[in-house]
Amino acid sequence: MTGQNVDTRDAPTRRDYVKYGGTVIGGGLLAGCSDFVGQNESPAETNEGSYSVTMAPAGEITLERPPENVFANLVHHADMALALGHGESINTMYSPENFGALYELFLERLAGVSTDWADLPNSWNIDKEQLYELNSDLHLADPAYMTVMDSLDRDDIEEIGENVAPWFGNAYSDSRREPPAAWADDYEYYTLWEIFEKVAAVFREEQRYQELTEVRTNLLAEIEANLPPETDRPRVARIQTALSDGELSIWPFALNDPGYEQAHLRPLGAEDAFADADAYSEIALEALVEVDPDVILNTHAMGPTREFVEIKDYLENDPVARAIPAVENGRVYPMAIRYGGPIAHLFQLEMGAKELYPDAFGEWPRYDGGAYPEFPESEQLFDRQRVAAIIDGEI
Incomplete structure (x- = not known):
């Protein structure tokens, strides 16, 4: 002390x-x-x-x-x-x-x-x-x-x-x-x-809460209205990873289970490749291959100490991992945080929608680190100016 x-x-x-x-x-x-x-x-x-x-x-x-x-x-x-x-x-x-x-x-x-x-x-x-x-x-x-x-x-x-x-x-x-x-x-x-x-x-701050609730409600409605039929939705593996001495560690996490940790993923309605896996339990790369995901969402992959680029390169160059459809088709994407609050929630809803359904919501660009990508206003799924104004007390 x-x-x-x-x-x-x-x-x-x-x-x-x-x-x-x-x-x-x-x-x-x-x-x-x-x-x-x-x-x-x-x-x-x-x-x-x-x-x-x-x-x-x-x-x-x-x-x-x-x-x-x-x-x-x-x-x-x-x-x-x-x-x-x-x-x-x-x-x-x-x-x-x-x-x-x-x-x-x-x-x-x-x-x-x-x-x-x-x-x-x-x-x-x-x-x-x-x-x-x-x-x-x-x-x-x-x-x-x-x-x-x-x-x-x-x-x-x-x-x-x-x-x-x-x-x-x-x-x-x-x-x-x-x-x-x-x-x-x-x-x-x-x-x-x-x-x-x-x-x-x-x-x-009930008024700010109500204003942000309206932004979220509109975003959820936009996503729900434009989701493809369930038969056309991808099989998704949500994982957390770490690289150490050239070895990749992998932990699977639920995609659609109850809880606020999945609040930015459940509305996307994708199939969970690891629906029966135990969270927080490390798995081998072969287990990721076995569930055969169309998309991999690498959570905790944004931020100053993250290794998303290195992990994606590892998967793309590993002879075992290359057999995974998500890796073969270039559909390994970052997610930012497992348990963010309302600000992270809005951005990650948009992020996930673009990563899983580019035809419906616009493509997520290649991410090599740094700030959340800047999208033209026509490609934004929620109004940044409005959210900033609510936080700053201008509304």
Whole structure:
């Protein structure tokens, strides 16, 4: 720990304008969650100047005003703050040198929108003393997920929530994974846009949320209206890869399963070549050959430390990999991130539509690194100017 020492046992309770409510939502899955709709009820209730927002697993939090100094862990939460015009409030995030720089590749296409995330402290394995030092107004992170780190347990989470600021976030909805057992009774699963709606209520940015929802709704409608018949859709392998000492490591991931991690892929309606595979389990190259994909989507392939060009060259020059239709036909494409928020979601919906269905949505160009490609306005599937104006508060 750097800076002054903090006696966490005697630290004063921070309640000047952020208060933590004790109500906890009960367990159980949300039935019938849809990528196309949000909650029917408003997530925020106002009473005498304060307002409350509820989301599992943290439960209900009560605030006096929107937070200005925000701890974030996973990037989908930071993305939401940015989309709502509060990107500058983020004081830390997971792997900022990667994800902060990655978001700049998107934001080059949103005039006037930028971040300084790349130089933020890394929130992974952050300890309790550092959380006291940050003195955040809000911890925009899943408290259950924070306890998988070596540095924090549930007692630490509850102490920070009481003495510094509340926790508010949801991570295990990414693929509807099981949360830690201690949190199972308090957990619910949400779509990406349901989480976004609740975060918008925390920042009191319901109007920006509604405007971005309209952009997304129009994009989804454009995609749905122009998808080819199911019989003409490709068989797709979604993988993550790494090159080390000339050896390629491959991990398959679901394409259409529930969860916000697949929110930019499910609407594309393609066949999942790895529908029966175990996520996070490494496979051999021969297993990729066996599923015979028409298209390969290489996730986490955009960004300053990624090796997409080298990996694509490896596949095209390997005598085994060359037998894969996707490799033979030049249909190995990058995807940017597995669990981005609303900004990444819009770009990756467009990216995936162009990569899978070039005849319907225009071709994705060869990508050799750098910023998200610049398309003529007639080939854009969503309005960049409108999105930038919403984020900047011009609409």
